[in-house]
Amino acid sequence: MEALMNWLEAQLADNSIFTLQTLSYYGDGLVTTVQLVFLSLIIGVVLAVPLAIGRGSKKAWVRLPIFFYCYVFRGTPLLVQLYLIYYGVVFVEGIQDTWLWVLLEKPFVPALIAFTLNTGAYTTEIFRGAIKSTPKGEIEAARAYGMSWGLMMRRIVLPSAFRRALPAYGNEVIFMLHASAIASVVTLMDLTGAARFVYARFYAPFDAFLFVAAIYLCLTFSIIFFFRRLENRLLAHLKPAGN
Amino acid sequence: MIDLQGYGPRLFEGALITIELAVLSLLLAIVLGLLTASAKMSRHWGLRQLGTLYTTLIRGVPDLVLMMLLFFGGQIGINMVTDWLYDQFDVDIFINVNEFVAGVGTIGLIFGAYMGETFRGAFMAVDSGQIEAGRAYGMKPWLLFRRIRFPQMMRHALPGLSNNWMVLLKTTALVSVIGLSDMVRVASEASKATREPFTFMIIVAIIYLLIASVSEWGFARLQKRYDIGYGEAN
Numbered sequence: 125m126e127a128l129m130n131w132l133e134a135q136l137a138d139n140s141i142f143t144l145q146t147l148s149y150y151g152d153g154l155v156t157t158v159q160l161v162f163l164s165l166i167i168g169v170v171l172a173v174p175l176a177i178g179r180g181s182k183k184a185w186v187r188l189p190i191f192f193y194c195y196v197f198r199g200t201p202l203l204v205q206l207y208l209i210y211y212g213v214v215f216v217e218g219i220q221d222t223w224l225w226v227l228l229e230k231p232f233v234p235a236l237i238a239f240t241l242n243t244g245a246y247t248t249e250i251f252r253g254a255i256k257s258t259p260k261g262e263i264e265a266a267r268a269y270g271m272s273w274g275l276m277m278r279r280i281v282l283p284s285a286f287r288r289a290l291p292a293y294g295n296e297v298i299f300m301l302h303a304s305a306i307a308s309v310v311t312l313m314d315l316t317g318a319a320r321f322v323y324a325r326f327y328a329p330f331d332a333f334l335f336v337a338a339i340y341l342c343l344t345f346s347i348i349f350f351f352r353r354l355e356n357r358l359l360a361h362l363k364p365a366g367n
Numbered sequence: 368m369i370d371l372q373g374y375g376p377r378l379f380e381g382a383l384i385t386i387e388l389a390v391l392s393l394l395l396a397i398v399l400g401l402l403t404a405s406a407k408m409s410r411h412w413g414l415r416q417l418g419t420l421y422t423t424l425i426r427g428v429p430d431l432v433l434m435m436l437l438f439f440g441g442q443i444g445i446n447m448v449t450d451w452l453y454d455q456f457d458v459d460i461f462i463n464v465n466e467f468v469a470g471v472g473t474i475g476l477i478f479g480a481y482m483g484e485t486f487r488g489a490f491m492a493v494d495s496g497q498i499e500a501g502r503a504y505g506m507k508p509w510l511l512f513r514r515i516r517f518p519q520m521m522r523h524a525l526p527g528l529s530n531n532w533m534v535l536l537k538t539t540a541l542v543s544v545i546g547l548s549d550m551v552r553v554a555s556e557a558s559k560a561t562r563e564p565f566t567f568m569i570i571v572a573i574i575y576l577l578i579a580s581v582s583e584w585g586f587a588r589l590q591k592r593y594d595i596g597y598g599e600a601n
Binding site for chain 2: 195196199200201202203204205207208211212215301302303304305306308309316319320323329330333334336337340341344345
């Protein structure tokens with residue numbers, strides 16, 4: 125490790141912008157971005173599965189609020205949602221006296237809430253479409269076996285729906301990675317935040333932003349690669365024969 | 368009634384800027400998208416690679432990063448070019464990048480890549496017999512494009528186009544970060560000044576929902592128009 129650091133320092137000796145100091149900003153930014161995206165995606169999925177099931181409910185009081193949630197969060201810019209939560213949370217009566225304030229004071233948690241609600245809405249729609257396109261024969265077969273609704277959902281509908289949702293969900297993950305750049309607007313030091321800092325410090329837009337663009341590009345390609353592998357594995361039975 | 372504390376007119380102006388920005392960027396994106404789709408389906412290897420490079424790079428990087436790169440870097444880049452022109456040829460020109468133009472250029476450039484993919488798929492979905500028939504009538508490429516390929520392509524492209532438009536509309540909110548006074552910027556300034564973020568941000572959210580709903584209706588009408596001649600089942 126020591127040798128590596130020395131080598132890196134020697135390599136960067138002539139470079140006034142990309143020093144170990146600024147590189148560590150980018151490194152911390154990468155960690156923040158990955159944390160933010162990963163956490164919001166995980167919580168978003170947990171949120172989306174019951175919502176997607178409820179979105180197709182016969183009862184209007186279950187279906188309509190979920191429809192409204194999806195409509196609003198998919199129809200407005202993430203930036204507006206983030207502003208609303210980040211600036212709005214301060215004005216909730218008495219919140220500054222509770223333990224919640226410790227979390228909400230910093231931009232990370234409000235950003236996480238906004239991103240989670242946003243990706244939750246998109247993911248609900250993706251899962252909804254996948255659940256809706258379950259072949260009717262599979263459901264009839266499950267009923268014929270005397271499966272209860274819960275068992276049918278768990279064993280028949282959801283597993284195949286998740287597989288069908290995979291390509292669209294892969295796009296959503298990439299979309300979320302790109303959307304996370306918006307977090308830098310509320311002073312969060314994510315990857316883009318680091319780039320903006322370096323830009324402001326050295327007035328070198330090309331160096332600062334091209335470098336960060338390259339990192340995002342690498343992340344995007346890794347996500348694409350990962351999902352392609354996953355699709356090859358999980359959707360193998362849907363491929364045309366002899367391929 | 369909601370008290371806008373005098374920010375009403377500015378919010379309205381901001382909404383107009385958002386709409387103008389979105390519509391102009393959409394036009395630029397459509398032109399770029401058609402060019403990209405043509406490049407990607409071209410016989411020339413170089414053009415195909417260029418098209419692929421453009422769509423891959425643009426779609427792999429966040430909009431906000433591209434916007435900042437082009438917006439902050441654009442002026443420096445143009446200054447470099449004009450300086451070089453001055454040194455070499457003694458031509459003295461000064462180009463100042465206006466925020467609005469930069470915004471339209473950036474959003475158009477980003478969504479041109481997405482449009483390119485949409486159009487390419489749609490062009491390929493047009494029955495090749497139609498194109499052969501057009502050629503057999505002696506149509507020149509431009510006439511063939513205008514009368515046969517474009518109208519039939521649009522039927523397949525519209526769902527993707529309407530999707531891209533919805534994303535584009537929401538992306539315009541990002542220009543507030545680089546200093547354009549669109550409605551999001553007005554609302555965020557107003558909420559800081561009046562300490563009432565809910566009032567202004569919710570109004571902005573409702574305006575976005577309204578624009579989205581109206582355009583959804585418009586696209587449904589357009590789809591009906593381009594579906595003429597196809598059965599209900601389509």
